[in-house]
Amino acid sequence: MSVESERRRRLLALAGELADDFATRAAEHDRNNTFPFENIARMKETGYTALVIPEAYGGLGADLLDFCLCQERLAQGCAATALAINMHLFGLGSMVERGDMTRPQARRFLEAVGQGRQIIGGGITEPETGGNWGFFATRAIKEGDSYLVNGRKVFTSLAPVIDLFMVMATVEDPDAGFLSGTLLIPRGTPGLEVVETWDTMGMRATASHDLIMTDCRVPLDHAIRLRTIGEILPEDISLFAWFSLSIASVYTGIAIAALNFAKAFASRHQPLPLPRPIKYLPGVQFTIAEAETLLAATRAYTLETAKAWVQGEEFVGEDGLRRVCMPKYFATNNAIRIVDLAMEVVGAVGIFKKHPLERYYRDVRAGTNHPFSNARMRELIGKNVLGIKLLEMPRW
Numbered sequence: 001m002s003v004e005s006e007r008r009r010r011l012l013a014l015a016g017e018l019a020d021d022f023a024t025r026a027a028e029h030d031r032n033n034t035f036p037f038e039n040i041a042r043m044k045e046t047g048y049t050a051l052v053i054p055e056a057y058g059g060l061g062a063d064l065l066d067f068c069l070c071q072e073r074l075a076q077g078c079a080a081t082a083l084a085i086n087m088h089l090f091g092l093g094s095m096v097e098r099g100d101m102t103r104p105q106a107r108r109f110l111e112a113v114g115q116g117r118q119i120i121g122g123g124i125t126e127p128e129t130g131g132n133w134g135f136f137a138t139r140a141i142k143e144g145d146s147y148l149v150n151g152r153k154v155f156t157s158l159a160p161v162i163d164l165f166m167v168m169a170t171v172e173d174p175d176a177g178f179l180s181g182t183l184l185i186p187r188g189t190p191g192l193e194v195v196e197t198w199d200t201m202g203m204r205a206t207a208s209h210d211l212i213m214t215d216c217r218v219p220l221d222h223a224i225r226l227r228t229i230g231e232i233l234p235e236d237i238s239l240f241a242w243f244s245l246s247i248a249s250v251y252t253g254i255a256i257a258a259l260n261f262a263k264a265f266a267s268r269h270q271p272l273p274l275p276r277p278i279k280y281l282p283g284v285q286f287t288i289a290e291a292e293t294l295l296a297a298t299r300a301y302t303l304e305t306a307k308a309w310v311q312g313e314e315f316v317g318e319d320g321l322r323r324v325c326m327p328k329y330f331a332t333n334n335a336i337r338i339v340d341l342a343m344e345v346v347g348a349v350g351i352f353k354k355h356p357l358e359r360y361y362r363d364v365r366a367g368t369n370h371p372f373s374n375a376r377m378r379e380l381i382g383k384n385v386l387g388i389k390l391l392e393m394p395r396w
């Protein structure tokens with residue numbers, strides 16, 4: 001067995017062990033809208049929180065393909081935990097791959113997550129800008145040896161346990177003008193406040209609360225990725241590769257869990273007038289067949305794209321951006337359809353809270369909202385294949 005496949009086998013075994021454990025508490029956290037602190041503790045103990053950090057820095061050394069496979073497996077146990085930890089891991093994976101921090105910054109940061117088991121997260125989505133990532137209402141004004149940060153972030157998954165908030169902001173620098181950048185703001189920094197707003201239909205255990213910055217002082221060396229606003233750089237494609245493909249995997253994990261539930265149910269459920277369980281009915285077989293076909297296509301597309309990325313295939317410009325994002329569009333929409341089909345197989349029993357299927361049904365609906373949303377993805381795909389630049393004006 002190659003070194004890569006041995007590592008992948010080991011990582012998947014860990015994801016499976018965690019998923020089976022987290023599944024025992026998923027319904028309770030969902031029902032009570034509580035945060036699974038014990039899942040985070042377990043992921044820290046086992047190194048899962050450092051999944052994508054190189055082994056030299058105390059991590060498990062996963063590449064993008066390992067990451068996708070692990071997240072797909074973890075989500076089968078508790079989708080909310082998988083999605084929440086995804087928000088910690090995807091940016092890290094991309095950052096490690098790009099190596100875009102100055103050396104002492106990189107060492108300090110990677111060791112904090114790898115050996116210190118710190119949690120990062122936060123800080124992209126805002127009420128003003130939503131999924132239009134790249135433009136931020138949050139302002140960081142350079143004043144002397146620090147930035148003065150003001151703004152509000154929403155959907156801050158993992159909010160109760162984040163040690164280091166990654167806040168994306170518009171940076172005003174008297175010398176360089178307007179830039180966009182990420183500020184690393186430690187928990188406890190004066191002016192930083194988590195406001196508990198999270199009470200949603202699905203993905204309830206992610207505790208994706210609001211984060212408010214009021215005159216927060218952030219040292220200049222806590223800023224990374226300062227760049228001109230609006231342009232698409234290779235680092236954006238890397239960030240979206242790690243984000244889109246792992247998000248695709250999380251929602252595919254929900255679809256797998258739903259389909260497994262439906263297949264098990266169809267194998268044991270036997271209404272009195274029928275001679276055999278409902279899996280022998282053509283309607284059930286055809287519905288399962290459609291769902292399995294969608295699942296196979298989804299997994300193949302996501303994982304082949306991740307593989308191409310890991311093998312160093314070139315993903316350039318808007319064409320590259322479309323190629324790394326399309327699997328997320330395909331996967332999140334297919335996952336909704338697959339869970340709907342699972343519901344159809346199970347029938348009315350599927351809406352009972354004592355079964356996980358109704359939670360899968362609610363959780364899976366969040367998927368299409370993560371960037372790129374359906375509308376924005378269709379625009380990117382349509383324009384790209386028709387040879388129209390995304391930022392070309394007039395837009396329509």
Ligand SMILES: Cc1cc2nc3c(=O)[nH]c(=O)nc-3n(C[C@H](O)[C@H](O)[C@H](O)COP(=O)(O)OP(=O)(O)OC[C@H]3O[C@@H](n4cnc5c(N)ncnc54)[C@H](O)[C@@H]3O)c2cc1C
Pocket residue numbers: 083087121122123124125129130131132154155156157158202203206208366369370371373374375376
């Ligand atoms: C469970 C969950 C956890 C999350 N965790 C995090 C997290 O940890 N950190 C984080 O930063 N974010 C997080 N997010 C935010 C998420 O990834 C998206 O950024 C957010 O859901 C977008 O919100 P919105 O749909 O209200 O945005 P909007 O962009 O306001 O979209 C609203 C609608 O308008 C359309 N629209 C908006 N802009 C355009 C446009 N330019 N062109 C065409 N149509 C447009 C959209 O398609 C959509 O239909 C999370 C979201 C969820 C659901």
